[in-house]
Amino acid sequence: MEFLVASAIGTLTSGGLYLLLRLRTFPVIVGIALLTYAVNVFLFSAGRLTVGVPPILRDDITGYADPLPQALVLTAIVISFGMTAVVVMIALGAFLGSDNDFVDDQPESPDDRTEGGS
Amino acid sequence: MNHWLIAPVILPALMAPFVVLAARNHISIQRVFSLAGVLALIAVAIGLVIETMDGTVMLYQLGDWAAPFGIVLVGDRLSTMMVLLTSLLAFFVLLYAIASGWDDRGWHFHSLFQFQLMGVMGAFLTGDLFNLFVFFEVLLIASYGLMIHSGGNRRMRAGVQYVLFNLIGSTLFLFALGSIYAETGTLNMADLANRVGLIGAEETVGIRVAAVLLLLVFAIKAALVPLHFWLPSSYAEAPAPVAALFAIMTKVGAYGIIRVYTMIFPPDLEATAGLHDVWLLPAALVSVALGMVGIMAAKTLNRLVAFSVIGSMGMILVSIALFTPASIAAALYYIVHSTLAAATLFLISDLVRTGRGNLDLTTQQPMAGTAMTAVLFFVAAIAMAGLPPLSGFLGKLLVLDAAYDTNLVVWIWATVLIASLVSIVGFARAGSVLFWKAHGVTATDDTRDAMLRERPNVLSYVAVGGLVTLLIGNTVFAGQLHGFTIDTAAQLFAPDPYISTVIDTPGKLSTPQEEY
Numbered sequence: 001m002e003f004l005v006a007s008a009i010g011t012l013t014s015g016g017l018y019l020l021l022r023l024r025t026f027p028v029i030v031g032i033a034l035l036t037y038a039v040n041v042f043l044f045s046a047g048r049l050t051v052g053v054p055p056i057l058r059d060d061i062t063g064y065a066d067p068l069p070q071a072l073v074l075t076a077i078v079i080s081f082g083m084t085a086v087v088v089m090i091a092l093g094a095f096l097g098s099d100n101d102f103v104d105d106q107p108e109s110p111d112d113r114t115e116g117g118s
Numbered sequence: 119m120n121h122w123l124i125a126p127v128i129l130p131a132l133m134a135p136f137v138v139l140a141a142r143n144h145i146s147i148q149r150v151f152s153l154a155g156v157l158a159l160i161a162v163a164i165g166l167v168i169e170t171m172d173g174t175v176m177l178y179q180l181g182d183w184a185a186p187f188g189i190v191l192v193g194d195r196l197s198t199m200m201v202l203l204t205s206l207l208a209f210f211v212l213l214y215a216i217a218s219g220w221d222d223r224g225w226h227f228h229s230l231f232q233f234q235l236m237g238v239m240g241a242f243l244t245g246d247l248f249n250l251f252v253f254f255e256v257l258l259i260a261s262y263g264l265m266i267h268s269g270g271n272r273r274m275r276a277g278v279q280y281v282l283f284n285l286i287g288s289t290l291f292l293f294a295l296g297s298i299y300a301e302t303g304t305l306n307m308a309d310l311a312n313r314v315g316l317i318g319a320e321e322t323v324g325i326r327v328a329a330v331l332l333l334l335v336f337a338i339k340a341a342l343v344p345l346h347f348w349l350p351s352s353y354a355e356a357p358a359p360v361a362a363l364f365a366i367m368t369k370v371g372a373y374g375i376i377r378v379y380t381m382i383f384p385p386d387l388e389a390t391a392g393l394h395d396v397w398l399l400p401a402a403l404v405s406v407a408l409g410m411v412g413i414m415a416a417k418t419l420n421r422l423v424a425f426s427v428i429g430s431m432g433m434i435l436v437s438i439a440l441f442t443p444a445s446i447a448a449a450l451y452y453i454v455h456s457t458l459a460a461a462t463l464f465l466i467s468d469l470v471r472t473g474r475g476n477l478d479l480t481t482q483q484p485m486a487g488t489a490m491t492a493v494l495f496f497v498a499a500i501a502m503a504g505l506p507p508l509s510g511f512l513g514k515l516l517v518l519d520a521a522y523d524t525n526l527v528v529w530i531w532a533t534v535l536i537a538s539l540v541s542i543v544g545f546a547r548a549g550s551v552l553f554w555k556a557h558g559v560t561a562t563d564d565t566r567d568a569m570l571r572e573r574p575n576v577l578s579y580v581a582v583g584g585l586v587t588l589l590i591g592n593t594v595f596a597g598q599l600h601g602f603t604i605d606t607a608a609q610l611f612a613p614d615p616y617i618s619t620v621i622d623t624p625g626k627l628s629t630p631q632e633e634y
Contacts, residue, residue: 020286025278028282029282032282032285032286035286035289036289036292039289039292039293039296042292042293042296043292043295043296043299045296046299046300047299047300048300068299069296069299072248072295072296075252076292079252079288080285080289082259083255083258083259083281083285083288084285086262086281087281087285090262090266090274090277090278090281091278093266094271094274094275094277094278097270097271097274098271098274098275103278103279103282104279105275105279105351
């Protein structure tokens with residue numbers, strides 16, 4: 001199971017990194033989504049991988065799962081979900097305004113200067 | 119337990135939704151409440167600084183849960199000093215935003231401003247690494263909104279870059295936190311400080327990776343070369359008061375490095391040896407050089423200021439990377455100076471924009487309100503470039519003095535001094551183009567409308583003048599302030615009272631209970 005989880009994190013991260021380097025907003029946003037999935041799984045494994053044990057201390061139970069990474073993952077999921085929504089909105093705004101979706105700086109066109117320079 | 123410690127977080131957190139819910143359509147009511155909130159923050163921050171001045175470590179256990187099980191807020195000299203600096207900066211920036219009407223050019227400026235303050239204050243006060251991540255996200259998500267305040271194509275595009283870069287930074291932060299938790303089983307800073315030292319010499323691989331990842335995250339925030347690419351565009355395109363407030367955000371990264379690498383991974387820890395002198399110091403020197411080259415090459419005033427921020431962050435990180443009590447004290451003094459100087463310059467660039475309609479460094483008609491703007495620019499540029507008699511000079515002197523005993527003294531002195539010279543030339547060029555050469559230009563039909571522009575109003579000058587007064591105060595009271603930063607550095611290099619306060623203070627779960 002360790003190999004499976006580790007290779008899943010690796011695949012997600014490398015796919016995310018590849019998409020990040022595409023420098024167009026849509027692939028970059030998908031790439032960031034993949035990266036956040038990778039980091040969520042990674043956080044889970046930070047509390048050691050366990051199967052079929054409860055995350056609560058009880059008298060009659062010997063093994064238990066670490067509950068803290070689960071709480072951390074929950075927080076991370078909520079935050080990354082919100083952030084992705086924000087970046088989609090801003091990227092849409094930038095795309096509709098300037099009619100291209102490159103993330104990096106493009107050579108300046110004269111109409112850009114007049115509109116955004118306030 | 120002193121409940122005032124959580125006030126700098128709670129106050130803006132309550133003010134922000136109140137402003138949205140109760141006064142959405144009334145800009146004047148929003149302004150009154152926002153200003154009142156920031157004034158109250160200053161009062162609380164002064165109280166906290168006085169409380170911690172004698173070396174007391176204040177502790178606030180949320181929900182009364184004992185560390186390391188609960189989240190704690192900790193106030194020591196460093197935290198409370200940064201809180202006071204933030205609230206003073208916020209007051210003058212807010213005053214300028216109101217005076218210049220920037221807050222009325224889009225929606226929800228005041229509530230985003232308050233949320234931003236909440237995030238910054240929380241980041242300075244928290245004693246828990248995951249909580250630091252959460253407060254980073256709070257300040258970032260507010261800054262995304264502020265960054266694209268009032269819209270425009272160029273601003274939106276710069277905003278996309280800014281958001282994407284910071285999202286990658288947040289992901290890295292989570293990877294770092296995951297590895298730290300996997301290695302130590304805790305994320306409380308004081309508890310970590312105890313546990314990292316216990317890791318055996320053969321098992322340090324994981325914690326070394328975590329330390330490097332965490333340094334990368336803070337370096338992104340502090341705009342250290344080569345992780346600075348987000349800064350020039352976003353600071354230059356952001357609305358001027360927002361850029362001025364962002365001057366404190368790069369310092370959050372510097373604060374993170376100081377806090378984590380004095381307490382959790384101290385310089386004498388074998389597992390992370392070489393991190394600051396082999397990696398951080400050269401990168402910081404390159405930042406100084408690159409910032410100053412950027413000052414020379416910039417074609418607009420706001421880009422020039424953005425590059426001067428990179429240069430001054432480089433100075434701060436050079437000083438931090440030496441990791442001696444004297445150099446940390448110098449870095450803290452320089453942090454105060456650089457925050458105020460950068461914010462002042464961003465606001466002045468907006469005065470120039472108001473007066474002549476653009477920020478291009480080309481000779482044009484004299485702007486409206488030349489005399490006053492020129493005086494303010496002159497003072498702020500002297501401070502930023504590090505010429506005597508202002509605090510930039512004193513700060514650089516302290517950094518150079520701290521570097522004198524090290525092996526790399528030649529490199530540091532040469533880089534800092536040459537870079538200072540270049541930045542003086544850069545600022546002098548900008549100043550002469552903007553203010554002096556303008557008088558030699560004869561009006562043509564194209565440029566005549568510049569003559570008709572309105573001067574910036576008096577309150578704008580009051581706000582910028584207030585920041586300049588703080589800069590001068592920073593120079594006049596340099597002895598006292600430097601004495602305080604020396605005490606702060608001493609406290610940072612003797613973290614035992616901090617750790618024992620956090621770990622030993624009783625609360626829920628602090629003693630094993632009967633039923634388990």
